[in-house]
Amino acid sequence: MKKRIYNFSAGPAILPAEVLEKAQDELLSLGGIGMSVMEVSHRSKYFAPVLEAAEKGIRELLEVPENYRILFLQGGASLQFSMIPMNFLRRAADYVVTGAWGEKAVKEAKKCGAVNVIYTSRESGFRSVPEEDELNFSQTADYVHYCSNETIDGVEFKYDLDGKGAPVVCDASSNILSKPLDIEKYALIYAGAQKNIGPSGVTLVIIRDDLLEKVPANQFSMLDYRAIAANDSMLNTPNTWGIYLVSLVCEWLKEKGGVPAIEKINREKAKILYNAIDQSDGFYQGHAEKAARSLMNVTFRLPSEALEKQFVAEAAGNGFDGLKGHRSVGGIRASIYNAFPKEGVEELVEFMRDFSGKNG
Ligand SMILES: Cc1ncc(COP(=O)(O)O)c(C=O)c1O
Numbered sequence: 001m002k003k004r005i006y007n008f009s010a011g012p013a014i015l016p017a018e019v020l021e022k023a024q025d026e027l028l029s030l031g032g033i034g035m036s037v038m039e040v041s042h043r044s045k046y047f048a049p050v051l052e053a054a055e056k057g058i059r060e061l062l063e064v065p066e067n068y069r070i071l072f073l074q075g076g077a078s079l080q081f082s083m084i085p086m087n088f089l090r091r092a093a094d095y096v097v098t099g100a101w102g103e104k105a106v107k108e109a110k111k112c113g114a115v116n117v118i119y120t121s122r123e124s125g126f127r128s129v130p131e132e133d134e135l136n137f138s139q140t141a142d143y144v145h146y147c148s149n150e151t152i153d154g155v156e157f158k159y160d161l162d163g164k165g166a167p168v169v170c171d172a173s174s175n176i177l178s179k180p181l182d183i184e185k186y187a188l189i190y191a192g193a194q195k196n197i198g199p200s201g202v203t204l205v206i207i208r209d210d211l212l213e214k215v216p217a218n219q220f221s222m223l224d225y226r227a228i229a230a231n232d233s234m235l236n237t238p239n240t241w242g243i244y245l246v247s248l249v250c251e252w253l254k255e256k257g258g259v260p261a262i263e264k265i266n267r268e269k270a271k272i273l274y275n276a277i278d279q280s281d282g283f284y285q286g287h288a289e290k291a292a293r294s295l296m297n298v299t300f301r302l303p304s305e306a307l308e309k310q311f312v313a314e315a316a317g318n319g320f321d322g323l324k325g326h327r328s329v330g331g332i333r334a335s336i337y338n339a340f341p342k343e344g345v346e347e348l349v350e351f352m353r354d355f356s357g358k359n360g
Helices: 017-025 048-061 076-088 100-109 225-230 240-255 258-278 305-317 342-359
Strands: 068-073 092-097 114-120 144-147 168-171 188-192 203-208 297-301 332-335
Touching: 017 240, 048 068, 048 240, 048 258, 068 225, 068 240, 076 100, 076 168, 076 188, 076 203, 092 100, 100 114, 100 144, 100 168, 203 225, 240 258, 258 297, 258 342, 305 332, 305 342
Parallel strands: 092 114, 092 144, 144 168, 168 188
Antiparallel strands: 068 203, 188 203, 297 332
């Protein structure tokens, strides 16, 4: 195998090497049919088992009950910011905002109707998530929306939010499949695939049947969850290559022992990294409050921007890519999704100790 470096990118992000190798193996001839998955009709007998495997894989891994549909859409998680209010916002919706992506979702929803931001941690720099009993939902909310893991800020909910009667809609783009979810608490969960599920260009939507009935009758077809579900995600040509990779990622994760097994490893990886931050005598400063620290995106600062720049450059020289924080917030961000190996975290921590020793 060609040499791979440690890729801490927030997304598109590292994919399991085994998945890439399998895809490479089958690139010219999917399962011996003499054609690539990209070259066959999405309505052919060749693609049907691929779509089925991807759907089944997600259903099994996340224990999705039968009264939910699993859809593969396009337009990224960002299109969901619009599709959700276009389909379900009638009177008003509640939004819980704990970071940059939640704010973007609010911006789109406001174009459709009334939005109540019932919680935002903007003032304190998106470092925290609310306690469950801090949230007061509107009595008439069509739904409550939140982002379970804010990729840019590195803050993560430690519980599945309970809408107290209002349907819960969740952007789980950057932590889906990283730990078990209580799916029944949700009406709709969505995620761009390009972190824990597969490549960019596929968006996973898990939607409860009763929500499909609420889609307005005159909805544009391509924005209509009911029509998309009725056509098994094939209202138009889906991202066949992307869905194929999703099926391979699911297979890989099952072989690893599934979501509970990967959660255990994710917790170990995050602990190693947060410990290094906490034991650095203040050289490294974690961005998120301890109780809200993300298992997937570890965000931290160094004593100066100059040192952060130097850190990123020296890290790159040592085989660590993708550590620069998001352009909107700066700092350092190490994204350690399911496919990121524990050894890479251990090696980064060694590099961090060495760097702080030399520059502290
Ligand atoms: C939490 C979260 N939501 C939404 C998005 C937007 O996703 P996309 O680029 O697929 O539209 C991202 C992208 O990184 C994200 O991390």
